[in-house]
Amino acid sequence: MTQSPAIPLPPPAERRRLRESQSLTQAQVARRVGVSRETVRAWETGRTTPRGRKAQTYATLLAAARRPSAAVAETVAAPVAPLTPAQAFDALYGLCAPALVRQTYLLTGRRELARESVERAFQLAWHRWPEVAVDPDPPGWVRAMAYECALSPWHRFRARHRHPEPPPADPGDRALLSALLKLPPPHRRTLLLHDGLGLGLPETAAETEASSLAAANRLLRARAAVADRLPDLADPAHLAPRLAGLATHARLRAARPSSVRAGSERRARNWTQAGIALTAALIGATTFTVRTAPTQYEPPVAPGTTVQGVPPQAAPGPLSRKDLTLQKKLQKAAANGPERVQPEPK
Template structure:
């Protein structure tokens, strides 16, 4: 059996230009090709190369975009949820489970809206927060096992994003940027030294949820994060490797070991689709609410002002200490006193010996004479 040669494709930058020229979003291209949005983003950035049937479909789509008479792509109608609203569902990638239940949307990060020039920075931040924060809090809870830490991690991640909003706003995937920041904060080993996190929190009420959460918390942090991103959020293997800053083989090895550890203690979750569904159910069982976007923005601004004032106060302290040192320092050099040296040629001083009888009588006479007060001494004539 011969291997099919790679399909000639334009450079990554040209792929993105053709998509934008055709007025298509990454989600629309992913829906037509049959991959995830993160896979399309990886193709356009040059991190991965399209192959197989998906690569052929992607090449045909780009070729149709280069033709002037090509008909514009129409996104298929989104299914209606139980509440009567329409929503988008991410197409499964080749490395993710084929069957994804509808309840899995509670832990999958919703796609942020396309940036618009009419939105102010605050409005764009609020829109990103409204789309990502609720699901991100549930993901972080599965990652850390603590409800309060999950809310704090998401709030701190969005505070950092607001402080660096010019960088986050132009990022190809701001949701992944915030998610990576929240995960890094939640997995920090320094939380164990904080008094508020020394004692464990109450476990979930359901026994099956407690068992799954216990298994997740026994995994190493890197394995737990890889399992959550791939089988929980639904990212592909290359996207998971990029977000965890690991190679694709290392990420695949972590994922296999994590699945084996979960299947060893919970045999019913050996199927990735079943594990995905159970992760969604455990996350949705907890009532985790994130603060409102204006509260997060105000908290970020207060934190920025606090650290700015602290830096200014520290700088002023250093300047004052330097000025005081310059003021009180000596202006000329004073050599230290050298240690004493032995002078040669002088006999050593002899210590006095015992007194003779005559000297003892004289000392006694002198002591008895001075007891009545001083008297004038006259020389005796002889």
Template sequence: MTQSHAPPLPSPKERRRLREAKSLSQADVADKMGVTRETVRSWETGRTTPRGSKREAYVELLTAQDPVTTSADTEDETGVRTGIEAEAEAEVTARQEPYTEAETDRGVEAEAEAEADSDEEPAPPPPALTPPQAFDALYAFCTPALVRQTYLLTGRRELARESVERAFQLAWHRWPEVAVDRDPAGWVRATAYEYALSPWHRLRPRHRHPEAPPADAADRALLDVFLKLPPMYRRTLLLYDGVGLDLPETAAETEASTPAAASRLMHAREAVAERLPELAAPDELHRRLTVLAATERLRAAKPRSVRYGSEHRARTWTRAAIAFTVLLIGATSLTLRTAPDHYEPPMAPGATVRGLPPRAASGPLSDEQLELHAFLKSQMVSGPERLVPEAR
């Protein structure tokens, strides 16, 4: 596989020197790059390295007004190995080396000095948003791209919209947890991917009917190759080459180690390059995935409808749980009411007794016997021919 040419990065010490020379704190660089402060700190200590568009933007930010770099730094940079394996090994090795106390103290002191040297007045804090307003802002920011990404992951438009809506419904249901998360967009993205890749969808009736493929032949070929990858390979490739996450972030979102994520990424790229050799370059693959996702006009529901659906779903499940509990209590009470309160031994089955004569019984009376019986009853009991017992 070919590796795209990346702009040379200064050494970790030089990155920090350039940032301090521009009177920028790590928080300022994080805001400009759209990453967290911990990510910038890991870049400056050499634990991780930015890639792709973030790498180019980071180099441009550091060297915009100070393009001069030492020859030693240039030689160090050209000696760095390229490729996914080198990056994974460096990150795994750096993870085993925690920050030293001196490095942490120097970072805090540099940020304090940068803030002290700044003469600008702090900007007033933005007005606090209500939970519905914050949710609507997150929904409007993430939904357009997330629906397209889920479509690439599944190849089904309706399932993509449903997955994103379910993810945001769950986010609204757990909003106190999502609101304080370090990456709410990543939380929703992971939930949508998990729902979209659930194997239970294949049991649904509408899953048996394939949806219309993209109109362009090249897009159809790319989507066909992409959907034939295993789900975890597909997800790793989409996060790394489609979304643009770093390798540790991709590994964390897929719940895998960094070497495992790197291995999945390499195998996925090889499978795509085997079928489509023109997409062997990662930059070209990223561009084609972006174009394929942009060609589909996918729309999701309004944020208010999603919030109402989440609340309606929660009420429905709550009422169902209450009804089931009441039914269980009623069945238990009825069982206790009708159940016997003492033990009744069962009757033993009858047994045949042998050696005894059969029991004789008088049969029905004949006409003569009935006539004699009536005659005797009609006679007086005081006659000499009858004996009547006397009571003493």
């Protein structure tokens, strides 16, 4: 009996990245392939491998995302020219930025803040590209940075973010977004990573810098809070597609990768110039202090010592005849004046 050849599939980590590039959750992939969500999660972690007709369907689904992103995802041994850093960055940006803007919108409820956070995250990635390029999960690195920028408490001091933006037009999307924004930021982030993106609990805990137990507690509390406001979403299987649909309906666009790289370089140049100016100011102040400060100890001038250039203080001399007469007159007036208090003799 002949055995069908194995269907080529990308590595497990690449499978998850290709799914995220299409803004698909694990539950959506599971429905299209005809398996459970836990099976898709096992495929993406490498615990199991799809076989037969399901493997063919899964490979076709991933191939739809591999075609536009072959510059960064193709790993076959074909004679291709190596990518330059700018080309690799642009490929990563085109793969992750559109979906990441929609995800960040669910964290903040603000379209402009979502775009700014993603742009800032990719600016940091371009500034630290040697580190990001060799990271085991570059999309996860950028996603974590974008989430940190979006949830920064300093945004509350910005005048443009003091007033809420118009909510979604659909009543269901508006209710879901309102329920999400009522959650504490750590719970909101954990819910989005686990139920929205389909990350496992260990991956979610690692990205939120929490223990697995803390991440599980946050997830359960977030689900319970959403279920209290929206009882029809009490089942996590119903919540995941709604989160994906809410992010898709936001219709957010990311900036061009060339402008992001230019902004990163401009910001780095400005910081460098500011550092040089501050260093020059410190050097100037130090030089001035050294040149004007005394080089040896100078004791203070003792009282009564003659100072060069300063005339000596004149001592009081004897009173003249006229001054003596005036003194006696004043003494008599002080003793006999009606407004003076004279002590009584004992």
